[in-house]
Amino acid sequence: MLDWRLPRMRHGMIHVWRRNLLVWRKLLVPSLLLNFGEPFLYLLGLGLGLGRFVGELGGLPYLTFLASGLIASSSMNTATFEGLFSVYTRMVPQQTYEGMLATPLEVDDIVAGEMLWCATKGLFSSSAILLVSFLLGAISHWQALLCIPLSFLTGLCFAGPAIMVASFSRSYDFFNYYVTLVLTPMFIFCGVFYPVTTLPDFAQSLVQLLPLSHAIAVIRPLATGQEPTQVIAHLSVLLAFALVSFYWATVLVRRRLVQ
Amino acid sequence: MNNFIIKAENLKKSFNGEFVVKGVDLQVPFGGCFGLLGPNGAGKTTTLRMILGQSPLSEGNLEVLGMDVPTHASHIRRDIGVVPQLDNLDPDFTVMENLKVYAGFFNLRGGGLQERIGELLKFVELTEKANVRINQLSGGMKRRLSIARALVNNPRLLVLDEPTTGLDPQVRHMIWGRLRELKQSGTTLLLTTHFMEEAERLCDDIVIMDHGVILSKGHPKQLIKQHVEPEVVEIHGEMDALPGILTEHDIHRVEIVGETIYYFTNAPDEIIRRVENKPDVHYLHRPANLEDVFLRLTGRELREI
Incomplete structure (x- = not known):
């Protein structure tokens, strides 16, 4: 039996978010290494290495093209992995939620708090890339700072589906399906590494259904000093993914935790 | 209120x-x-x-x-x-x-x-x-x-x-x-x-x-009083030695579990006299406790959950 009521937004979600922030702070050094080390390698290895052969793409030096795509995709990846692995860890082996549910906190607080936290981590990693790109000279426009709130929205949009998957998973191995069938295709095909316009027509329309394409469509121009087009449409898609998946995640986690 | x-x-x-x-x-x-x-x-x-x-x-x-x-x-x-x-x-x-x-x-x-x-x-x-x-x-x-x-x-x-x-x-x-x-x-x-x-x-x-x-x-005390006799004699020993202890019309309540006989009784002395001098038989005389009540009410079969 599913509880279909709309999620209730209560102050409790801040407690859940804060608990995760405190844990993150304790593990700050390895977290930052991941946040900064990975994009640094990507940008150096692919951006400069491959960039030498590619030259310019869409009127941008390849390093800049890649950096602006990675700002979007890293929020996706970070929020997704937090929503899959960390949420599952807190839900099943660690029983953190069981402990929380013995306090005034409720399932709805947990899901909302985790959504916020996944998006926050997405924001951290996107900001790290932004900073690295700036230091490498790939990105230099002030309006690139607008990518930071957008990376938060992007994070929300991928946190929901990840928490949904975690909520009906029986083990960590199950996540391979989602990562291989959903996440990696988006990473490869949604325009991080090359413009989607190079894809065949049918593939282009398919890719338009995926949220990462819309995140990149706004983030890339903002990061590179261009003017984004159809902003409202792109943002609406991201917001819709975030809201619908938040609702579903709440319904599914309720089923898992409150029986 | x-x-x-x-x-x-x-x-x-x-x-x-x-x-x-x-x-x-x-x-x-x-x-x-x-x-x-x-x-x-x-x-x-x-x-x-x-x-x-x-x-x-x-x-x-x-x-x-x-x-x-x-x-x-x-x-x-x-x-x-x-x-x-x-x-x-x-x-x-x-x-x-x-x-x-x-x-x-x-x-x-x-x-x-x-x-x-x-x-x-x-x-x-x-x-x-x-x-x-x-x-x-x-x-x-x-x-x-x-x-x-x-x-x-x-x-x-x-x-x-x-x-x-x-x-x-x-x-x-x-x-x-x-x-x-x-x-x-x-x-x-x-x-x-x-x-x-x-x-x-x-x-x-x-x-x-x-x-x-x-x-x-x-x-707890009231439950013990209500469900079991006040004293218990547990007898353990070789299977062959046990039959001599049990009598046909025992006035005490008897439960046999594997190689153990449990007597629930008001008069333990009579039972103890039966086993006292048997070398192959060990016995334990104790007051009834909540575990006896628990097993009486929920049975002895194993719960595998």
């Missing part, structure tokens, strides 16, 4: 059409220790989860602290502490941080909190471990920390789900002592256990449940 901290009427719970709690009535008075006893699969933990609002009722009425569950569950949990069956402490935090973060879930912070945490650490004798990580604690320390954590909001009702399972006697006795202190200070304890000695030592009232129904309720 309502004199009960928990009042449940006809509590039922089904999973996929199968009832695991089948009409439980509970009246837990304020103060004292109330025990919920039963073998694995009896429905104890499900009943607790319903009381905490973590599991919606399939049927029945439930009031905790005078408020309806699950309607006011979140609010009611402000005044409840829970010691879970499996420790769910936060492994990324130290002992102190665990208590602080958990207090935050109750919106507790600021000046009084530090002092409260200090008292709690002293209460469970973990003051020296304040800055130690959870994975460096022994099982007994973790359980003590779980108890401290459950007390961080100064609860009126403390719920303990098998609190001493898997602990060594030293820790067990220490925990029993602390629970008695809490009881004296006016906290109501609700305890599940399948450890009869624990129930007998701590509980003022118990219910024994199995297969989702309550089989009996009352004070």
